[in-house]
Amino acid sequence: MSRTVNIIMGLIGTGLMAVFVIGLAHSISTGFAGFWGGLPFVMISLFVIALALYNFWEDGIKKD
Numbered sequence: 001m002s003r004t005v006n007i008i009m010g011l012i013g014t015g016l017m018a019v020f021v022i023g024l025a026h027s028i029s030t031g032f033a034g035f036w037g038g039l040p041f042v043m044i045s046l047f048v049i050a051l052a053l054y055n056f057w058e059d060g061i062k063k064d
Contacts, residue, residue: 010060014052021045 001009025045029038
């Protein structure tokens, strides 16, 4: 694949994953678990999204 297609597909994939994980964290925090019960999952979710964004940057954008 060309570099442009690789960047576009990486953005789409990372974006969809982030929307899913953020929505899941939101539903857990506002549902039965409450804010304090869902806080550990929110923190883990933010860390996983940060790792996904770093991986996208390293593989898709930084690559020569």
